[in-house]
Amino acid sequence: MTVSRTPKNHLRVTGSYSCRKNEEMNAFGTLLKKDYMLLLDFDRSVRRFETQPVEIIIPNVRLPHKPDFLVFFHPDPHTEALPKPLLVDVKHTDELERHGEKLKQQFAVTHEFAKKRNWDYRIVNQNDIRTPRLEILKFLREYRNIAPSQEEIQRVLKCIGDRRTSSSAIVRSVAPESDEQLYWLPVIWHMLLSGYLATDMDRPLSSDLPLWVEKAHQ
Numbered sequence: 339m340t341v342s343r344t345p346k347n348h349l350r351v352t353g354s355y356s357c358r359k360n361e362e363m364n365a366f367g368t369l370l371k372k373d374y375m376l377l378l379d380f381d382r383s384v385r386r387f388e389t390q391p392v393e394i395i396i397p398n399v400r401l402p403h404k405p406d407f408l409v410f411f412h413p414d415p416h417t418e419a420l421p422k423p424l425l426v427d428v429k430h431t432d433e434l435e436r437h438g439e440k441l442k443q444q445f446a447v448t449h450e451f452a453k454k455r456n457w458d459y460r461i462v463n464q465n466d467i468r469t470p471r472l473e474i475l476k477f478l479r480e481y482r483n484i485a486p487s488q489e490e491i492q493r494v495l496k497c498i499g500d501r502r503t504s505s506s507a508i509v510r511s512v513a514p515e516s517d518e519q520l521y522w523l524p525v526i527w528h529m530l531l532s533g534y535l536a537t538d539m540d541r542p543l544s545s546d547l548p549l550w551v552e553k554a555h556q
Contacts, residue, residue, distance in 0.1 A: 371406055371428045373467050378409060380475050382533065383421075385410045391425075394451050396444055403444050408457070425452045425459045434463065471539040474547075477527075484528035491534060494526060495551055498535075502550045 378387050391408035407426040413419060427448065434441065445461060452459035497511040505526050509519045526549070529535045536552045 368428070368430070370430055370464055370467060373472055374407070374426075374428050374462060376475055376479070377467065377472060378407070380479075380531070383411050385412050392451070394448055396447050399444075403448060405448055421458075423455075423457045425457050427459075427461050428467070429461060429463055431463050431465070434461075469540065470542045474537075474539055474543050475531075477543055478531040481524050481527040482531055484524045486525045486528060490525055491529060494522075494529060495534065495555060498549070498551050500551070500556065502548050504546050505549060506545055508549065 375387075375389075378384050387407050387409045389407060390404040393402035393404055396403050405425050406428045407424075409424040409426060411421040411423075414421070425448065427445070429441070449459045494508060494512060497508055505523065508526055509522050513519045513522050526535070530537060530549065533552055534555050535549050537547055537549050541547065
């Protein structure tokens, strides 16, 4: 008996991502798309996003094209202008190189489709996604279910004040005794993930990562 086997493909790993913004499970077809969903999920400018939101007929192609994401944004906090929805295709550069000519028509038709609906369109690759910001978010995500009290949050905010500091300096300030310090680190990382604290998200993750109080909580 002949057994059909699907060839291994390092670009394809299917699964589901539990999204905070959409309050639902979102399917993904590659790890790159899963990583992009993580960026969207913790991007404060993003209101919500949809996966494979539309089907687009490509001339002389049997199956319709399904772009990966449609992203909706909050109004700009300074100008109150509402950014256009963003239609996104996520492609690895390997795929772009192998199928460049075939994808060129797909991208052109998708761009026109988006333009007619007053959407923006973007092709995103691994260089846009796999950045220091992604590594920081993967680390911080482990602390999303921590539930510090308001008293603990205010204690950390008061210790930082209006200065820039590091997680290790905050811990030493909040808890001089070494046996207490391990308790406070998860509190600090949760506060960074939740928006009480801010940092340079484009800097590689380290113990010296600069931290400061987000303006809204000063």
